[in-house]
Amino acid sequence: MAYTVIWYGxxxxxxxxxxxxxKTARDHAISMFQTRKGDDGVISVEVRRDNGAVVFSHAEN
Known part of the structure; x- marks a missing residue:
């Protein structure tokens, strides 16, 4: 099963x-959040399964 990390601005x-x-997708989202927030203006990130179900999300203002 594939997992997609989606970065939102x-x-x-x-x-x-x-x-x-x-686990790899979630670890990537957690470890890269602060960097992407500063570099790209990311405000939230989600990890989704192939069927679209959200298995992890994180957001900051």
Whole structure:
């Protein structure tokens, strides 16, 4: 099953990255959040399964 990390900014989706494992996708989202927030203006991130179900999300103002 593939997991998609979706990065959101104030105007919508900034980027999508696909991973094979949920843990890898979640770890990537957590570890890169502060960097992407500063560099790209990210305000939230989600990890979704192939069927669209959200398995992890994080947001900051």
């Amino acid at each position: 104030r105007k919508g989706i900034i980027d999508k990255v696909i991973f094979d494992a949920e």
